[in-house]
Amino acid sequence: MDRAQLASFLRTRREALQPEDVGLPRGRRRRTGGLRREEVAALSGMSTDYYSRLEQQRGPHPSEQMLAALARGLRLSLAERDHLFQLAGHAVPHRTVRADHVNPxxxxxxxxxxxxxxxxxxxxxxxxxxxxxxxxxxxxxxxxxxxxxxxxxxxxxxxxxxxxxxxxxxxxxxxxxxxxxxxxxxxxxxxxxxxxxxxxxxxxxxxxxxxxxxxxxxxxxxxxxxxxxxxxxxxxxxxxxxxxxxxxxxxxxxxxxxxxxxxxxxxxxxxxxxxxx
Known part of the structure; x- marks a missing residue:
């Protein structure tokens, strides 16, 4: 598991997403260019603390289920999802399993x-x-x-x-x-x-x-x-x-x-x- 690259990848994909991309209101006081950490966590069905620790290179080794949830929350393409799995030290999901991944x-x-x-x-x-x-x-x-x-x-x-x-x-x-x-x-x-x-x-x-x-x-x-x-x-x-x-x-x-x-x-x-x- 490459913690530094995983953290960097998650951060860049989070910052590239806009609230409007995921059906969230932007609000007047938003300072973050992309999504907030707590928003990605909510979209992925996990705690803000768990997600934040992944971005801070101090989180646990995420399971395949958690990675799949992150891929959905961050609206990753199939190629990006495969890359996420590799950074986390997991084998790339087999093609027949990709029916679980919703097209962005x-x-x-x-x-x-x-x-x-x-x-x-x-x-x-x-x-x-x-x-x-x-x-x-x-x-x-x-x-x-x-x-x-x-x-x-x-x-x-x-x-x-x-x-x-x-x-x-x-x-x-x-x-x-x-x-x-x-x-x-x-x-x-x-x-x-x-x-x-x-x-x-x-x-x-x-x-x-x-x-x-x-x-x-x-x-x-x-x-x-x-x-x-x-x-x-x-x-x-x-x-x-x-x-x-x-x-x-x-x-x-x-x-x-x-x-x-x-x-x-x-x-x-x-x-x-x-x-x-």
């Missing part, structure tokens, strides 16, 4: 949607980043670990994953998720994370096993989705998508018809989401 351009868009339910998911149904309103609508889907990180896996193994949708929509949702996983498996092949999820679900869920044998194919059309939220009740939302083909990630943005009852409820969830920050 995608993150910049997400930062500007702070008052809208939006999230970035990879091709395995794993949520990588969410706005506060998305957490208020869907829950914190980034908290899961292991196979449960994938919505595809949770849907067929954890009944709680289905509570947000009306029972009459479950069959359609099941088929849609299996179609998505078929596409991921076809792309990644045997030995991949997609294959691990499939192998687990074929054993754990007869429903999944039956649908998997039917080979459903995903459609480009995304119909309106119905939700049953514990605080605001029923909503019907449209889901717009922005796809990053290189990293197999998708930005999902949930909207409602203006003036509709769902629109009013979505506005209420935005207030609830702001309280979660």
């Amino acid at each position: 351009g995608m993150m910049r868009i997400l930062d500007r949607l702070h008052d809208t339910p939006a999230q970035v998911v990879n091709h395995l149904g794993e949520t990588l980043a969410q706005t506060a309103p998305a957490i208020a609508l869907l829950g914190d889907d980034t908290r899961h670990s292991g196979l449960a990180r994938s919505l595809h896996h949770r849907w067929f193994t954890n009944p709680r994953a289905r509570q947000l949708h009306p029972a009459e929509d479950h069959q359609t949702q099941s088929r849609l998720l299996v179609a998505h996983l078929h596409a991921a498996y076809a792309r990644d092949g045997r030995g991949s994370r997609a294959a691990t999820i499939v192998d687990s679900l074929v054993t754990a869920s007869p429903e999944f096993a039956q649908l998997w044998r039917e080979h459903p194919v995903q459609s480009a059309y995304c119909p309106p989705k119905r939700f049953v939220h514990p605080e605001v009740g029923a909503l019907e939302l449209h889901c717009q998508t922005l796809v990053d083909p290189d990293q197999s990630q998708t930005l999902l943005v949930f909207t409602a018809v203006p003036g509709s009852e769902s629109d009013e409820k979505l506005r209420l969830l935005t207030v609830i989401g702001a309280q979660l920050v």
Whole structure:
């Protein structure tokens, strides 16, 4: 681990980021040219003291998980992320793991949607980043670990994953998720994370096993989705998508018809989401 170079790299990337780049207000009394240390720490989900010690060349040896969090917080490109790992004395993440790293351009868009339910998911149904309103609508889907990180896996193994949708929509949702996983498996092949999820679900869920044998194919059309939220009740939302083909990630943005009852409820969830920050 090269503490001096790691500290210098973190500092230069922090100073190059502007508050507007990450959806933060600049304020009138800002003396720092870029972001403050406490802002990077908050964006990376770590304490200010931990981050500050890294910049001061006296911090602990950061784990791969902490480095990945720093890469997201500092909006690093894949090449910059690899460099960060090398400076910290870790092997560069394998290409198949890079689906965990949100494209910096995608993150910049997400930062500007702070008052809208939006999230970035990879091709395995794993949520990588969410706005506060998305957490208020869907829950914190980034908290899961292991196979449960994938919505595809949770849907067929954890009944709680289905509570947000009306029972009459479950069959359609099941088929849609299996179609998505078929596409991921076809792309990644045997030995991949997609294959691990499939192998687990074929054993754990007869429903999944039956649908998997039917080979459903995903459609480009995304119909309106119905939700049953514990605080605001029923909503019907449209889901717009922005796809990053290189990293197999998708930005999902949930909207409602203006003036509709769902629109009013979505506005209420935005207030609830702001309280979660």
